[in-house]
Amino acid sequence: xxxxxxxxxxxxxxxxxxxxxxxxxxxxxxxxxxxxxxxxxxxxxxxxxxxxxxxxxxxxxxxxxxxxxxxxxxxxxxxxxxxxxxxxxxxxxxxxxxxxxxxxxxxxxxxxxxxxxxxxxxxxxxxxxxxxxxxxxxxxxxxxxxxxxxxxxxxxxxxxxxxxxxxxxxxxxxxxxxxxxxxxxxxxxxxxxxxxxxxxxxxxxxxxxxxxxxxxxxxxxxxxxxxxxxxxxxxxxxxxxxxxxxxxxxxxxxxxxxxxxxxxxxxxxxxxxxxxxxxxxxxxx
Amino acid sequence: xxxxxxxxxxxxxxxxxxxxxxxxxxxxxxxxxxxxxxxxxxxxxxxxxxxxxxxxxxxxxxxxxxxxxxxxxxxxxxxxxxxxxxxxxxxxxxxxxxxxxxxxxxxxxxxxxxxxxxxxxxxxxxxxxxxxxxxxxxxxxxxxxxxxxxxx
Numbered sequence: 450x451x452x453x454x455x456x457x458x459x460x461x462x463x464x465x466x467x468x469x470x471x472x473x474x475x476x477x478x479x480x481x482x483x484x485x486x487x488x489x490x491x492x493x494x495x496x497x498x499x500x501x502x503x504x505x506x507x508x509x510x511x512x513x514x515x516x517x518x519x520x521x522x523x524x525x526x527x528x529x530x531x532x533x534x535x536x537x538x539x540x541x542x543x544x545x546x547x548x549x550x551x552x553x554x555x556x557x558x559x560x561x562x563x564x565x566x567x568x569x570x571x572x573x574x575x576x577x578x579x580x581x582x583x584x585x586x587x588x589x590x591x592x593x594x595x596x597x598x599x600x601x602x603x604x605x606x607x608x609x610x611x612x613x614x615x616x617x618x619x620x621x622x623x624x625x626x627x628x629x630x631x632x633x634x635x636x637x638x639x640x641x642x643x644x645x646x647x648x649x650x651x652x653x654x655x656x657x658x659x660x661x662x663x664x665x666x667x668x669x670x671x672x673x674x675x676x677x678x679x680x681x682x683x684x685x686x687x688x689x690x691x692x693x694x695x696x697x698x699x700x701x702x703x704x705x706x707x708x709x710x711x712x713x714x715x716x717x718x719x720x721x722x723x724x725x726x727x728x729x730x731x732x733x734x
Numbered sequence: 735x736x737x738x739x740x741x742x743x744x745x746x747x748x749x750x751x752x753x754x755x756x757x758x759x760x761x762x763x764x765x766x767x768x769x770x771x772x773x774x775x776x777x778x779x780x781x782x783x784x785x786x787x788x789x790x791x792x793x794x795x796x797x798x799x800x801x802x803x804x805x806x807x808x809x810x811x812x813x814x815x816x817x818x819x820x821x822x823x824x825x826x827x828x829x830x831x832x833x834x835x836x837x838x839x840x841x842x843x844x845x846x847x848x849x850x851x852x853x854x855x856x857x858x859x860x861x862x863x864x865x866x867x868x869x870x871x872x873x874x875x876x877x878x879x880x881x882x883x884x885x886x
Contacts, residue, residue: 450774457735457752457798480796487755487794488776500752504799528788552864553842554779557788558795639777641863 452490459502463617466503467590471613473499479615480504481524481563484555509562509617512536519543521619523562528553530561539623542630542648546577549634551641565601566616568608568671569642570706575602575672576648577632578621579664586618587611595620602671628652628660631727634667635719637710643667644711647723651731658682665720669703678724692728696721737801741766742810750797757781757792759800760807768808768837772866779865782838783807789845791864808837811844819885820844820878829878831869838865843879847886853879 458477460466470477477499480486489495503509509524512533519539521530530536530547537544550556550564550573564574565585578598585596587610601608610616624630634646643666650662661682666672681695699721705713738747741764748763760766760783769792772780776794783792784806811818820843823829830836842865846853850861858876867875 451755451758452753454751454753459798459801480799483796483799484776484794487796490753491755491774491794502796502798552779553845553861554782554789554791554864555776555794557785558790 450491453496455500457500474612481560482558484559485567519621527556527559562616571642571667576664576666580648580650580662583621587614588617589613604670629731633723645719649727656686741805754797756795759797779838782841789842819882823878823882827878829875835867847883853883
């Protein structure tokens with residue numbers, strides 16, 4: 450399969466890329482690793498008059514610790530996130546999440562910035578980024594701004610990035626040592642994408658929930674934090690019956706995706722099961 | 735657009751349309767047909783090649799993304815008539831039946847034996863996630879790669 454033809458620009462600096470993006474706006478699509486974009490172009494789900502290949506922007510390839518945060522350049526490959534000793538020592542759930550993405554070959558090309566900007570509702574990173582309360586940096590010719598990941602995902606393949614903005618960096622606050630994180634996904638066996646995925650962060654004080662963060666992907670058109678569920682647990686003594694009771698509300702009142710992979714009831718069932726398993730694993734029982 | 739790349743140690747400068755995929759450049763412009771096209775949707779891994787030391791699926795990489803890169807295809811594994819240990823392993827352990835997936839398996843195995851310390855069966859099974867063998871010969875493929883790891 451051959452993608453529709455396009456005009457291709459290969460900027461060498463972020464400034465050059467921003468100028469091209471502002472010149473071509475929605476006529477152009479930014480290509481990072483291409484592991485989602487190229488299949489879509491080959492299947493002709495998408496065609497763009499102009500492709501701006503940012504693969505040459507070496508300034509967007511880094512993983513560093515700064516101001517209590519792990520900062521990851523947008524062009525950092527999933528495999529580099531998976532293998533980074535800095536990340537595995539400070540935020541092990543992120544290394545694990547990266548290792549669950551697709552396969553080695555895709556992880557050798559696919560980038561963290563590309564994945565987040567692509568906003569696939571079934572991608573691996575979003576729920577984990579939501580519970581880690583990560584931010585992304587968006588740059589344009591007018592300057593830069595920071596967007597909280599919870600405000601980034603708008604709908605399927607749609608983000609709050611403006612048409613002249615480029616996602617350049619992901620910033621993840623290094624979590625409190627006492628908060629434990631876990632991630633689970635139920636991948637579709639052929640595509641490897643999550644039918645449902647779930648990330649939980651849990652901080653206990655004895656038997657009491659001091660803080661909890663829960664996020665789901667694959668359930669609705671955008672991955673989401675379940676703040677209502679979190680509120681029902683904060684300050685409460687965590688036991689089997691409470692976990693069971695609160696998990697009943699997961700997915701209620703939401704427009705849950707039903708497709709040929711799984712219907713809405715099945716998705717809710719998987720989400721509840723993942724939440725219960727993660728809550729139990731993280732509380733250490 | 736003009737791109738330059740090194741394939742199996744040989745430098746090439748070619749002029750291809752922007753929508754050319756790396757696998758077509760290799761197979762149809764450079765006549766290196768050892769790299770196979772299977773699913774053509776980034777699932778099966780038959781098109782796997784090494785790009786700057788990393789295994790990638792050449793059906794899901796534009797040729798221009800390989801501009802300036804060093805590519806190794808299955809044709810580049812053997813040196814001076816001597817098989818690479820992964821090729822020897824696939825031969826010794828009968829790591830193939832029909833052979834269609836083999837170029838991709840060999841090339842992925844090349845990255846694995848060169849970069850991974852732990853090639854236990856469990857790790858290997860996970861590492862092979864992106865390479866499908868529809869003869870389902872995975873057991874022999876795992877044994878072949880483990881054999882190669884011993885020799886590297």
